[in-house]
Amino acid sequence: MPTTVAITGNSAIAIAMRQINPDVVAVYPITPQTSAVEEFSDYVAQGKVTTELINVESEHSAMSACVGASAAGARVLTATSSQGLALMWEVLYIASASRLPIVMYNSNRTLSGPINIHCDHSDSMGARDSGWIQIYSETAQEAYDNMIQAVRISENFDVLLPSMVMMDGFITSHALDRVDILSDDDVKGFVGEHKPAYTMLDPEHPITVGPFDGIGGFYFEYKKAQTEAMHRAFDVIEQVGKEFEQLSGRAQPIIEEYRLEDAERAIVVIGSTAGTAKDVVDDLRSKGEKVGLLKIRLFRPFPTKRIKDALKHLNAVGVMDRADSIGGMGAPVYMEIRSALYNLDTRPIVQGYVYGLGGRDVGKTDVLKAFDDLAEVQHAGEPSDIVKYIGLKE
Amino acid sequence: MTTLKELSHKEELLTGGHRLCAGCGASIAVRSILLAADAPVVSGVATGCLEVSTTIYPYTAWRTSLIHNAFENCAATVTGVETAYRSLKKQGKLPADRELRFAAFGGDGSSYDIGFQSLSGALERGHKFVYVCYNNEAYMNTGIQRSGATPLGTWTTTTPVGAAHTGKEEHHKDLTFVAAAHDIPYVAQASVSHPRDLINKAEKAFQANGPAFLNVLAPCPRGWRHESNLTVEVAKTAVETKIWPLYEIENGEWKLNNRPKKDRPIEEYFAMQGRYKHLTAPANAEIVEAYKKEVARKWSRLMRMCGEKE
Numbered sequence: 001m002p003t004t005v006a007i008t009g010n011s012a013i014a015i016a017m018r019q020i021n022p023d024v025v026a027v028y029p030i031t032p033q034t035s036a037v038e039e040f041s042d043y044v045a046q047g048k049v050t051t052e053l054i055n056v057e058s059e060h061s062a063m064s065a066c067v068g069a070s071a072a073g074a075r076v077l078t079a080t081s082s083q084g085l086a087l088m089w090e091v092l093y094i095a096s097a098s099r100l101p102i103v104m105y106n107s108n109r110t111l112s113g114p115i116n117i118h119c120d121h122s123d124s125m126g127a128r129d130s131g132w133i134q135i136y137s138e139t140a141q142e143a144y145d146n147m148i149q150a151v152r153i154s155e156n157f158d159v160l161l162p163s164m165v166m167m168d169g170f171i172t173s174h175a176l177d178r179v180d181i182l183s184d185d186d187v188k189g190f191v192g193e194h195k196p197a198y199t200m201l202d203p204e205h206p207i208t209v210g211p212f213d214g215i216g217g218f219y220f221e222y223k224k225a226q227t228e229a230m231h232r233a234f235d236v237i238e239q240v241g242k243e244f245e246q247l248s249g250r251a252q253p254i255i256e257e258y259r260l261e262d263a264e265r266a267i268v269v270i271g272s273t274a275g276t277a278k279d280v281v282d283d284l285r286s287k288g289e290k291v292g293l294l295k296i297r298l299f300r301p302f303p304t305k306r307i308k309d310a311l312k313h314l315n316a317v318g319v320m321d322r323a324d325s326i327g328g329m330g331a332p333v334y335m336e337i338r339s340a341l342y343n344l345d346t347r348p349i350v351q352g353y354v355y356g357l358g359g360r361d362v363g364k365t366d367v368l369k370a371f372d373d374l375a376e377v378q379h380a381g382e383p384s385d386i387v388k389y390i391g392l393k394e
Numbered sequence: 395m396t397t398l399k400e401l402s403h404k405e406e407l408l409t410g411g412h413r414l415c416a417g418c419g420a421s422i423a424v425r426s427i428l429l430a431a432d433a434p435v436v437s438g439v440a441t442g443c444l445e446v447s448t449t450i451y452p453y454t455a456w457r458t459s460l461i462h463n464a465f466e467n468c469a470a471t472v473t474g475v476e477t478a479y480r481s482l483k484k485q486g487k488l489p490a491d492r493e494l495r496f497a498a499f500g501g502d503g504s505s506y507d508i509g510f511q512s513l514s515g516a517l518e519r520g521h522k523f524v525y526v527c528y529n530n531e532a533y534m535n536t537g538i539q540r541s542g543a544t545p546l547g548t549w550t551t552t553t554p555v556g557a558a559h560t561g562k563e564e565h566h567k568d569l570t571f572v573a574a575a576h577d578i579p580y581v582a583q584a585s586v587s588h589p590r591d592l593i594n595k596a597e598k599a600f601q602a603n604g605p606a607f608l609n610v611l612a613p614c615p616r617g618w619r620h621e622s623n624l625t626v627e628v629a630k631t632a633v634e635t636k637i638w639p640l641y642e643i644e645n646g647e648w649k650l651n652n653r654p655k656k657d658r659p660i661e662e663y664f665a666m667q668g669r670y671k672h673l674t675a676p677a678n679a680e681i682v683e684a685y686k687k688e689v690a691r692k693w694s695r696l697m698r699m700c701g702e703k704e
Contacts, residue, residue: 026474052481057472057515064467064512068438068474071461076474090464113438201458201479203434210462211449218451316565373563 001250003181007141009172012179013079013105013165014039016147018049019187023074023194026054026065030084031117032169033107037079038131059084063091063102068099071209073152073199078102082109085123089130093333095162096131096200096226098209099197101154102162105147108271109169110323110358118359119169121270125323125332131226132162133302138256138274140177142297143167145250148182151191152240156230160197168272170359186247230301237298249316254303257297257310263292265316266376268337270296273320273355273362280367291371296333301389304340311341314348318370321389322356330387351377352387360391395594396669401429405457412448412455417622419612419629420444420528422586424499427526427608430596431660433493434458436475438629440468440504443535443614444528450536455643458497458678466508469516469525474496476521478643495600496523505609506542506569517576517605524606526568530614538617542567543638546688547681548669550617560681564687572608572641580606582642582651586613587629591651591658598644611638629667634658661687 013036027037042052056062059080070076071358096103110120133198137143150163213219241252248294258278267278284291313316321331341347350388353370377383407428414421425586435458439445445462447690463471476496482488500501505527532550533539540550544562549555553562574581580602581596599606613629632638640652664670697704
């Protein structure tokens with residue numbers, strides 16, 4: 001029987017981890033992921049899980065130990081944020097190349113410098129090329145749901161790629177929200193037994209993981225194989241989502257289309273700001289404005305076709321990025337949306353907006369600024385190539 | 395203690411066909427150590443000569459399961475494997491009678507420097523595994539650059555000899571002491587020149603009830619600039635000149651394993667290797683003196699720790 005509780009996003013993750021009951025967790029604390037780890041440690045101390053917890057001495061070692069444990073056939077979870085994710089960077093690539101179904105909660109926090117413990121998406125955006133599946137959560141409920149589904153997605157033999165599940169640091173991780181928790185049995189049944197693709201622990205069948213690929217080798221083909229696995233992940237993610245919907249009653253769309261069908265202009269956004277933006281959409285709609293919102297839940301693999309289909313009828317699309325690519329033409333999500341729409345015969349105008357860096361608060365007024373600016377852009381008939389900033393102190 | 399005859403009947407766990415140089419000390423060390431395990435071994439290896447030369451896809455020289463992750467995380471990676479083993483066994487997901495031993499192999503580059511943190515954390519957490527540092531005193535795989543294990547005055551490609559500087563200007567770390575400072579059950583210094591001693595130590599290491607650390611001197615003919623058939627001879631000289639003492643620390647008890655009978659002059663060691671040829675120049679006499687003084691200081695210290703009279 002599901003239970004309705006008022007808990008933080010981090011607590012929701014800790015509960016999901018407890019219910020998944022992984023074989024091994026190797027983890028290092030970092031704000032704002034810490035309370036999730038502390039709560040899980042409590043479950044370990046109380047004997048509520050059979051997990052072996054390794055309190056490693058850095059995030060680099062956390063991901064390294066996760067790779068070792070997963071290669072040994074264990075079901076492995078971990079968590080990090082910001083500098084921790086950055087410190088793991090080289091091992092992220094190795095984890096996905098080794099086709100290990102590690103699942104990681106990343107509490108979105110900005111990358112130093114300057115050092116700032118608050119939310120933006122620069123950390124996970126920085127890892128978007130690493131071959132990990134990336135799922136973003138708007139709410140604590142979504143984070144809980146995503147964490148559980150990620151285990152099934154990653155472990156699917158058509159996929160075998162690690163997943164990272166994001167939620168906004170502090171904003172969602174530390175705020176109390178209503179969450180419907182599934183029963184322990186339901187989660188256990190949903191994730192099922194872990195059947196590893198390979199194990200290092202069978203002395204009758206020794207294997208070498210991570211061999212050297214020489215100049216006459218197969219690196220290129222190997223990367224292509226990873227890309228193909230990413231493409232196969234779409235169907236798996238949808239299938240797992242449907243199963244989860246049957247279990248929980250909650251739909252798990254890869255992208256959420258909010259009042260988009262007859263919209264003329266829309267904002268694209270990731271994370272908690274989507275909640276605020278939906279309110280702004282409703283306000284504008286009540287004034288007769290034809291606006292909508294696209295919330296991206298799945299960022300890797302990037303759902304190009306679905307996004308194209310969702311946005312192609314619009315006159316103008318404003319992409320709000322909570323990260324930037326310094327020196328790039330624009331911020332990450334903006335660039336990918338723009339590219340996704342490029343081949344359309346008639347395509348919407350795309351305008352980029354960077355907001356909320358370093359935890360800069362985003363309220364309805366800020367989202368409204370984006371919609372208003374987008375209206376002007378739509379009216380003028382052309383976007384600015386220059387990405388605009390919302391929320392700067394000027 | 396297994397006899398040599400018994401050992402000779404055991405299967406070689408590192409097969410031939412790998413691409414390590416003729417005379418490489420690392421392969422001698424690994425083969426000896428793997429022979430000493432009392433149960434099947436699961437290994438990890440850091441990026442370095444050993445890794446790139448023994449795992450060229452689609453071939454592998456390892457008859458044990460092996461994982462290579464990155465350069466500085468071999469220890470952490472193996473602790474992950476070891477923990478998975480314990481977890482799966484505890485839950486009945488592995489047969490209860492499956493006994494495995496865990497080993498991590500890293501060069502001095504990985505162990506003394508870039509992987510130092512990973513090694514220290516693994517030792518502190520008390521995982522049951524054997525960490526082997528095959529020590530050739532420089533980053534050999536990338537072309538003989540200095541490491542924290544490179545002794546004073548040594549030529550390397552990043553501490554070359556010229557008008558302004560003469561080889562490495564710092565003494566090296568004592569990683570064996572650092573390992574001992576973690577108060578783990580077994581620590582030892584060994585050499586490829588003393589195989590019986592090395593294998594005994596490896597046996598003890600695999601049987602230790604917690605982390606074990608072996609620092610094994612493994613000369614590199616290419617990097618040390620000596621003929622490839624002299625690897626064992628050079629290592630033996632290091633031991634006999636007291637540059638590389640053989641000792642062990644079992645549950646905190648320090649024991650000297652080898653006491654050179656004669657005082658071989660360190661010049662004999664230098665004379666065998668091109669990386670020290672500049673030390674014959676009179677201008678570098680001070681460096682030689684400083685080197686000798688350091689060897690003597692460490693030997694005295696070791697004598698005291700082992701309760702031996704000099």
